[in-house]
Amino acid sequence: MATRQTQILGRSVTAPSVLLLLAWSLAPLAATIYFSFTYYNLLNPASGQFVGIDNYSYFLTDPAFLASLKNTLVLVGSVLVITVVLGTLVAVLMNQPVIGLNIVRLMVIAPFFVMPTVSALVWKNLLMHPVSGLFAWIANSLGLHPIDWFANAPMLAVILIVAWQWLPFATLILLTALQSLDGEQLEAAEMDGAGPFSTFFYITLAHLARPITVVILIETIFLLSVFAEIFVTTGGGPGLATTNIAFLIYSQALIQYDVGGASAGGIVAVILANIVATFLVRLVGKNLEA
Amino acid sequence: MASITLQGVRKTFGAVEVIPGVDLAIEDKSFVVFVGPSGCGKSTLLRLIAGLEDVTAGQIRIDGVDVVQVPPAKRGLSMVFQSYALYPHMSVRGNIAFALKMAGMNKAEIDRRVTAAAATLNLTPYLDRKPRDLSGGQRQRVAIGRAIVREPKGFLFDEPLSNLDAALRVQMRLEIATLQKSLGTTAIYVTHDQVEAMTMADKIVVLNAGRIEQYGSPLELYERPANLFVAGFIGSPKMNFVTGAPAAALGAATIGVRPEHVAVRPGADGPRGSWSGRVTVAEHLGSDTFLFADTELGTVTVRAAGEIGLKPGDSVRLIPDSARIHRFDQAGRAIRG
Ligand SMILES: Nc1ncnc2c1ncn2[C@@H]1O[C@H](COP(=O)(O)OP(=O)(O)O)[C@@H](O)[C@H]1O
Ligand SMILES: [Mg+2]
Numbered sequence: 001m002a003t004r005q006t007q008i009l010g011r012s013v014t015a016p017s018v019l020l021l022l023a024w025s026l027a028p029l030a031a032t033i034y035f036s037f038t039y040y041n042l043l044n045p046a047s048g049q050f051v052g053i054d055n056y057s058y059f060l061t062d063p064a065f066l067a068s069l070k071n072t073l074v075l076v077g078s079v080l081v082i083t084v085v086l087g088t089l090v091a092v093l094m095n096q097p098v099i100g101l102n103i104v105r106l107m108v109i110a111p112f113f114v115m116p117t118v119s120a121l122v123w124k125n126l127l128m129h130p131v132s133g134l135f136a137w138i139a140n141s142l143g144l145h146p147i148d149w150f151a152n153a154p155m156l157a158v159i160l161i162v163a164w165q166w167l168p169f170a171t172l173i174l175l176t177a178l179q180s181l182d183g184e185q186l187e188a189a190e191m192d193g194a195g196p197f198s199t200f201f202y203i204t205l206a207h208l209a210r211p212i213t214v215v216i217l218i219e220t221i222f223l224l225s226v227f228a229e230i231f232v233t234t235g236g237g238p239g240l241a242t243t244n245i246a247f248l249i250y251s252q253a254l255i256q257y258d259v260g261g262a263s264a265g266g267i268v269a270v271i272l273a274n275i276v277a278t279f280l281v282r283l284v285g286k287n288l289e290a
Numbered sequence: 291m292a293s294i295t296l297q298g299v300r301k302t303f304g305a306v307e308v309i310p311g312v313d314l315a316i317e318d319k320s321f322v323v324f325v326g327p328s329g330c331g332k333s334t335l336l337r338l339i340a341g342l343e344d345v346t347a348g349q350i351r352i353d354g355v356d357v358v359q360v361p362p363a364k365r366g367l368s369m370v371f372q373s374y375a376l377y378p379h380m381s382v383r384g385n386i387a388f389a390l391k392m393a394g395m396n397k398a399e400i401d402r403r404v405t406a407a408a409a410t411l412n413l414t415p416y417l418d419r420k421p422r423d424l425s426g427g428q429r430q431r432v433a434i435g436r437a438i439v440r441e442p443k444g445f446l447f448d449e450p451l452s453n454l455d456a457a458l459r460v461q462m463r464l465e466i467a468t469l470q471k472s473l474g475t476t477a478i479y480v481t482h483d484q485v486e487a488m489t490m491a492d493k494i495v496v497l498n499a500g501r502i503e504q505y506g507s508p509l510e511l512y513e514r515p516a517n518l519f520v521a522g523f524i525g526s527p528k529m530n531f532v533t534g535a536p537a538a539a540l541g542a543a544t545i546g547v548r549p550e551h552v553a554v555r556p557g558a559d560g561p562r563g564s565w566s567g568r569v570t571v572a573e574h575l576g577s578d579t580f581l582f583a584d585t586e587l588g589t590v591t592v593r594a595a596g597e598i599g600l601k602p603g604d605s606v607r608l609i610p611d612s613a614r615i616h617r618f619d620q621a622g623r624a625i626r627g
Contacts, residue, residue: 184375187342192389192436193363202388206379 029270036263043257055264064240064248065265069272072244075159076223076276082163083219084212087170092204094171095178112168120232123161124150154234154241161229166222170215177211178204220280224273245269292353292366292443292476293318294339299348301334301500308334309500311348316478316493321470324480325487326497326523332480333448335497339478340369340446352443363392368437369446372453374429376421376436382408383417386435393440407439410469427458434466444476451486463490484524488512496520518622521546527580527591529616536563536587542617542625549593551611554581556600560607565590569604583608 036055040047059065090108094101111119127134128149136146149157181204189199227246230236236243236251243251249269253262294316301309308331316322324332337343339350341362349356357365368389376385386407390400408414411431421429430450437445447466451459467490470477481487487494488508496503496511496519503523504516515521521529529546537545558566567583567590574597581592583606590608600606617625 182373182375184371184373185377187362188369188371188375188377188436189388190342191340191362191367191369192440193392194388195392198392202380203377206377209379 032263032266034263035260036267038260040260040263041258047260051260055260056268059252059261059264059268064243065268067240068243068245068248071155071240071242072224072246072272074155075162075226075244076220078159079163079166079223080216080219082159083166083170084215086163086167087174087215088205088208088212090167090171091174091178092200094175108171109168111165112172114165116165116228117232119165120161120229123157123164124233128157150234151238154238158226158229158233158242161233162223162226165229166219169219173211173215174208177208181207217277217280220276221273224269224276245272294444294476294478295349295351295354296339297349297351299335299338299350300346301331301338301343302346307500309338312500312502314495314502314505316476319474319476320492321467321477321479321490322493322495323487323491324478324495324497325482325484326503328482330497331500332482332497334500336369336446336448336478336480340367341365342369363389366443367446368440368442368444369448370433370437370450372449374421374433374450374453376429376432378421381418381420382413382424382432382435385421385432386413386439389436389440403439403441404435407435410438411435426454427462430454430462434469438469438473438475442475444478445470447477447479449481450479451481452483459486466490484526488524494524496523498523514624514626515546515616516624518544518546518618521616521618521624527593530590532587534587536565537617540615540617543620544618544622546616546618547610547614549580549591551614552590552592553609553611554583554592554594554598554600555607555609556604557607558605560609563612564607564609567606567608569600569602569606572600572602581606 037050037052038047039049039051039054094105094108114122125133130136130146130148130151133146135149139146147153185203185207186199189203194202225246226244227250230242230244230247231250234242236247245265246269249262249265252258252265294314296312296314299309299312300307312335324335326332334343338345341357341360345358348358350358352365352367377388380388383404386404387400390403395403404417405414408417411434413428413431413435416424416428416432421432424432430453433450450466451462454462463486466479479486479490491508493505493507494511495505498519504511504520506514508524511520511524515524515529518531522531525548527549529548530552531544531546533544537543560566565585565587567585569581569583570589571580571582573580573582576597577595579594579596579598579600581594581598581600583590583592585608592608619625
C-alpha cells in the first residue's frame with residue numbers, strides 16, 4: 001500500500017466484501033433490535049404492535065436474568081482460570097524434549113476437534129453418569145459414594161466439560177509462544193542464578209503475558225455464548241443453576257415462544273458482551289501494545 | 291579475578307567431536323581472545339567454561355578449583371551473549387538487577403550497585419526504559435552492565451559486537467577493553483574477527499576445528515606464527531604463501547611473507563630473489579594501497595604505505611623482505627632458526 005494508486009485499488013477491490021459482511025451482520029442485528037421493541041409471540045397471532053421498552057424491563061427485572069448473568073460470569077471466569085493455568089502448565093511440560101511427544105500433542109489437541117454436543121454427551125453419559133459413568137465406577141471401586149454431577153454440582157460439571165474443550169486451544173497457543181522463547185534468554189537467566197521457579201515466573205510467564213491475553217480475549221468471546229453443553233447436559237437446571245444468558249434467551253424464544261422478549265435479551269447480551277470485552281481489553285489489552 | 295585452567299577438555303555432541311582436547315591456562319586479570327573461523331568451536335569452548343554445556347571429559351579449574359560439576363551461576367562467571375539476551379519485559383534497571391535479586395541481595399545494596407554500573411556505562415538516563423526502546427549500542431551496554439554488576443571472577447563474551455555497525459564496534463571495543471583493565475577482571479572474549487582479537491587481547495587463542503593452533507600475545511602470533519593456519523589467519527590482508535622452488539631455496543616446503551613486507555617497484559627489472567608480476571587490482575585506501583599482482587608464483591598481495599601510482603596492467607617487481615620471510619615444513623609447522 002505504498003502509493004495512492006495502490007491504496008485506491010486496494011479499497012475498491014475490498015469494498016464489495018466489506019459491504020457484504022456489513023449487511024450480513026447488520027441485518028440480523030437490525031431485525032433483532034426491531035423485534036425487541038414489539039410484542040411478538042409465536043403462539044399469539046395478534047403480534048406485531050410496538051411496545052416500547054416493555055420487553056427490556058420484563059427481561060431485566062426477571063429474577064432469572066440476574067441468576068443467569070451470575071452463572072455466565074461464573075462459567076466464563078472459571079473456564080478462563082482453569083484453561084489458562086492448566087494450559088500454561090501443559091504447554092511448559094509439552095515444551096520439554098520427551099519421547100513420543102507427537103502422540104502426546106495429538107492427544108492434547110484432540111478434544112478441540114470434538115463437537116461440543118458430542119463431547120457434552122460423552123461426558124454426560126460415559127464419564128459423569130451417576131450409575132454407569134466412569135467417575136462413578138472409580139468412586140465405587142475406591143469405596144466412595146459416586147457424585148451425581150448434574151444434580152449436585154451442575155455448574156461444576158458444565159465448567160469441567162467446557163474447560164476440557166478449551167484446554168487444547170489455550171495449550172496450543174501457549175505452546176507455540178513458548179517455542180519462540182529465546183534460548184539465550186533462558187541461559188542468561190541460568191547464568192544469573194535463577195532456579196526453575198524463578199525462571200518460570202520472571203522469564204517464561206512474562207514471555208507468555210501476551211499470548212495469555214490473546215487466549216483470554218478469544219475464549220471470552222466464545223464462552224459468553226456457551227449453549228450446546230448446557231442444552232445437552234442440564235437443560236439449564238436444576239432450576240436456574242446452569243442457565244446462562246444464552247440459554248435464558250433460548251428458553252424465552254423457543255420455550256415460551258416470546259420472540260420479542262428473546263430479542264430484547266439478545267440485545268442485552270450483545271451490550272453485556274461489549275461491556276465485558278471493553279473491560280477485558282482495558283484490563284489486559286495493554287499487553288498487546290508494541 | 292581468577293585464573294582459569296582447562297585440562298584435557300573434550301566435548302562431543304553425539305558422535306560429533308567438536309572439541310577433541312584442549313589444554314589452556316588463562317592468567318588472572320588477563321584478557322584472552324578465542325579467535326578462529328566460524329564453526330571451529332569457539333562458542334562451544336566458552337559455553338563449557340560457563341557451564342552451559344557439560345564437558346565430555348577433562349577438567350576446568352577456576353582459581354584451582356575444578357568446577358565441572360558446579361552449576362553456571364555458582365562458577366562466578368558472567369556472560370555477554372551475541373544476541374544480548376536481555377529480558378525484554380524488564381526495564382534496564384530490572385535487567386541489571388536480576389542476578390543480584392536472584393542472589394537474594396538486599397535492596398539498598400542492589401540499588402547501589404545498579405546505580406554504579408549504570409554510571410560506568412552511561413546508562414543512567416535509560417534505567418527505566420525497556421530494552422526495545424534502546425539502540426543497539428545501548429542494549430550492548432545493558433548486557434555488559436548485567437555482567438559487571440555481579441562483580442564476577444571472570445567475564446565471558448561471545449561475539450558481543452557482531453550486531454553493531456562498524457563505527458560503534460570500534461568504540462565498544464575500546465570501552466570493553468578499558469573497562470576490563472580498570473576492573474581487573476579476567477575476561478575471555480570470543481570473536482571470528484582477527485582485528486578485534488589483535489586490538490583487544492593480552493593473549494590470543496587461535497582455534498581451528500576445536501584445536502588450539504597457537505596461544506600467545508598478538509605480536510607473537512603476528513611475528514612468529516606457529517604454523518600455516520595461524521600465519522594465514524592473523525594479519526590482514528592475508529599472508530602470501532609460496533611453494534616450490536623459491537621455498538626450496540630457503541629449505542622450506544612453504545614460505546610466507548606478509549603483504550606489508552613486500553616492496554614494490556614499477557618496471558620489469560629487479561634484484562635477485564624478487565618476483566616480476568603484473569598488477570590486476572589496485573585498492574586505494576589513501577593511507578595504504580593494496581596491490582594484487584599476478585606472478586609466476588600465483589597472486590601476490592602487496593600492502594604499500596600511502597599512495598603509489600600504479601594501476602591495473604602495470605608491470606611491477608615485487609621484492610620480499612628476506613628478514614621477514616616465514617618458513618614452514620611439509621606439515622605446515624614453522625621452521626625456526
Ligand atoms: N548443541 C549442539 N549440537 C550439535 N552440534 C553442535 C551444537 N552446538 C554446536 N555444535 C557444532 O559444533 C561446532 C562448533 O560450533 P560453535 O562452537 O558454535 O562454533 P563457533 O562459535 O566457533 O562458530 C559446529 O560445527 C556446530 O555445528
Ligand atoms: Mg559462535
